Amino acid sequence: MVRRVSGPTKMNLKTPKYNSGSCNIGGAEVRRRRVSGITGAVVSVVFYISCISLNAPKGIRAIIFLPLVLAWTGWLQSRNKFCVAFGLMGVFNFGELGQASRIAEADARAVDRKRALVLLGQAVALSIVSALFFTLIPA
DSSP, X not given: OOEEXXXXXXXXXXXXXXXXXXXXXXXXXXXXXXXXXXXXXXXXXXXHHHHHHTTOOHHHHGGGHHHHHHHHHHHHHHHHTOOHHHHHHTEEBSSSTTOOEEXXXXXXXXXXXXXXXXXHHHHHHHXXXXXXXXXXXXX
């Protein structure tokens, strides 16, 4: 179900509301992003330990980049209360999972798209640095 709203509003920590470029998800969605970040981190650790145990070549160890992207993206989204995918799609959700609302104003959607791309860029940059670290340290 998608409903239309217009205009950004100020965020209240007790009852969060949509704020373009700043906050586009509430409690349930934040928890979902936190779980995805933790999942990515766990997969990264398991992959790294497996590579070290099997004495995998550095090229294979570099694959750790993929779960690291999941880990960093989930962490950044939960910390910032901002979903990258929602920002790119022009929606927000402060209710139950699956009840996104469409953002009516084009300016607000543009601000959200920019914020989403910044968060995604941060996640990729952090993943590259982390992957280089895990790939290049001696096994």
